[in-house]
Amino acid sequence: MSGFSYPEWIGEVYPEGTKRDGMLASYATIFPVVEINMSFRRTPQDKTIAKWREAVPESFLFTMKAHQRITHWKRLSDVAEDVGTFVKACQGLGPKLGPILFQVPPSLTFDAALIDGFGASLVPGCSYAFEPRDPSFLTPEALGALRRHGIALCLNDDFFEPSRYEPTGPFVYFRFHRDVYAPGDIEARAELVKSYDTDVYAIFQHEDNPESVKPALRFLELVS
Numbered sequence: 001m002s003g004f005s006y007p008e009w010i011g012e013v014y015p016e017g018t019k020r021d022g023m024l025a026s027y028a029t030i031f032p033v034v035e036i037n038m039s040f041r042r043t044p045q046d047k048t049i050a051k052w053r054e055a056v057p058e059s060f061l062f063t064m065k066a067h068q069r070i071t072h073w074k075r076l077s078d079v080a081e082d083v084g085t086f087v088k089a090c091q092g093l094g095p096k097l098g099p100i101l102f103q104v105p106p107s108l109t110f111d112a113a114l115i116d117g118f119g120a121s122l123v124p125g126c127s128y129a130f131e132p133r134d135p136s137f138l139t140p141e142a143l144g145a146l147r148r149h150g151i152a153l154c155l156n157d158d159f160f161e162p163s164r165y166e167p168t169g170p171f172v173y174f175r176f177h178r179d180v181y182a183p184g185d186i187e188a189r190a191e192l193v194k195s196y197d198t199d200v201y202a203i204f205q206h207e208d209n210p211e212s213v214k215p216a217l218r219f220l221e222l223v224s
Helices: 020-027 046-055 068-073 080-096 112-121 140-148 185-194 210-223
Strands: 033-036 061-065 097-103 128-131 152-156 172-176 200-204
Touching (some): 046 080, 061 080, 068 080, 068 097, 080 097, 080 112, 140 152, 172 210, 185 200, 185 210, 200 210
Parallel strands (some): 033 061, 061 097, 152 172, 172 200
């Protein structure tokens, strides 16, 4: 799920009586990964990162959504310093740090020089995913640019059909964010994910309503 801190889940997803500071630990007993979205608006403080790291088991992973300064304000241009600052904060998670996700706005179209410059700004030793919103990023040239830099394509099914996915990095990343799934949709996505012989991150949309967790639970059941 893309989030875990929802008091409305207590008694439905989390055990009755779960405290706010115990929600992440409860989440980690159900799901192996969480996508942190609050980092899009503010870089987490070291003490928050440390608290998250200590709350989950060794095998648990965090994916971190990159700050909007990088993706939306500067639109990937001249971002080496910003990327370095953000990655350094995330590295406090240690081995529990999964991919760092760069989600760009729908108005950003593919430009080879821009992607090459952005790719050169990435800190070595971390994993990176890139979520476009414009179809120009699904062309062979654009996918090739992501491959050159080892950046995994992230496909959001609110914008593109999952069948259009092409791996460009060392792992696969989907964001399943539709509000409603038709009968068979979750099963089809599970079959698609199982067809990849590599690590796959499949992140469902966060909602306050506990009912929103059901598609993710069904998906987890199917791929386990």
